[in-house]
Amino acid sequence: QQQVKQSPQSLIVQKGGIPIINCAYENTAFDYFPWYQQFPGKGPALLIAIRPDVSEKKEGRFTISFNKSAKQFSLHIMDSQPGDSATYFCAAAALSGNTPLVFGKGTRLSVIA
């Protein structure tokens, strides 16, 4: 119930393509869904986050789509660039229950020129 399932494990796209990374959860108490970006040798950095009261959130080239009934959320990267090549982690938490972040297993994205 505490798991967040993330797919795909790895993804290769051409520059300018739109990679999509999907996550699914079971715990209906989760109410905070962030995405973290991690470059090799660095700590994860928050990219964008969404709460269940909206179905979509956009920040720059990054968009989260959220489907509460399906308990799924996804990250879309518009006009992807080689500099976007990194590992992306989705996560979830139940803020009201003060539970820690639960991370997905990560997606390694490679954007090739």
Place this chain on the structure above:
Amino acid sequence: DTEVTQTPKHLVMGMTNKKSLKCEQHMGHRAMYWYKQKAKKPPELMFVYSYEKLSINESVPSRFSPECPNSSLLNLHLHALQPEDSALYLCASSHPRGGGGETQYFGPGTRLLVL
């Protein structure tokens, strides 16, 4: 300033050594975290401090000993580690839940190698 700093960047230690990892933040956050991350895996929560008190210990072996001397500092004391403890150790901080800021800010990590 949204920076979490960690020292050292790299650490090599023997199984009988005692060493400490240090983490510092000046964002006024009152929740601080230690994570362990193995290659190609997500961060794995070890400890959470909230208002300088240990609030979560995820059944971490006693050879890892956390300490929170004040609201800006977090240490992780290491003793008698095993080679399988080699990993990237990440510190993070955030406002405590309910404070309006749920974002966890991560430091760059300490890459630990146990020989």
